Amino acid sequence: MIATMEIVDILDKSEAIGQMVLQSDIKLAYDKAKHTVETDETAQQLISRFNKIKELYDDVERFGRYHPDYSKIMKEIREAKRDMDMHESIANYKQVETQFQQFLDEISEIIAFSVSQNIKVPKDGALLKDGGCGCGSGSGGCGCRAS
Incomplete structure (x- = not known):
């Protein structure tokens, strides 16, 4: 592809937008919250516990209710997730991450x-917000909406 001045200009502007995002207050808050979780010993223990139980859960999930430890593992995974999500630094991190x-x-x-109002923009949680397929259209006109 031959680089035209228009393409070079677009690349320069996209680089400028990227730098603005990296220097934004929300990105700095995200980095701070992430660092807090990474250095919080209790948070790391909760995450580690959850990941260990999640491995057991993945095995149980293959067999469903027929797995001998189904009830025990399901209870443990819910408790571990709740404990992890309720920890202050993890909860703050998740909130900032969503923002x-x-x-x-x-x-x-x-x-x-x-560029165009017809462009479909994927969004995090679009499936839940729009009731569509996750493509972000929300109109169902894309042909992917489940009936």
């Missing part, structure tokens, strides 16, 4: 819609 994802989704939408 950062929404920020990135908004940027993607602005860029896409500046």
Whole structure:
């Protein structure tokens, strides 16, 4: 592909947008929350416990209710997840992570819609928000909506 001045200009502007995102307050808050979780010994223990139980859960999931330890593992995975999610630094990290994802989704939408209103922009949680397939269309006109 031959690089035209228009393509070079687009690349320069996209690099500038990337730098603005990296220097944004929400990105800095995300990095701080992530570092807090990574250095929080209790949080790491809770995450490790959850991951160990999740391995057992994956095995149980293959057999479903017929697995001999189904009830025990299901209870343990719910307790481990609750304990992990309720820990202050992990809860804060998840909240900031969601805000950062929404920020990135908004940027993607602005860029896409500046080209055309017909562009489908995938979004985190679009399946739950739009009731569609996750493509972000929300209209069902894309042909992927389950009836």
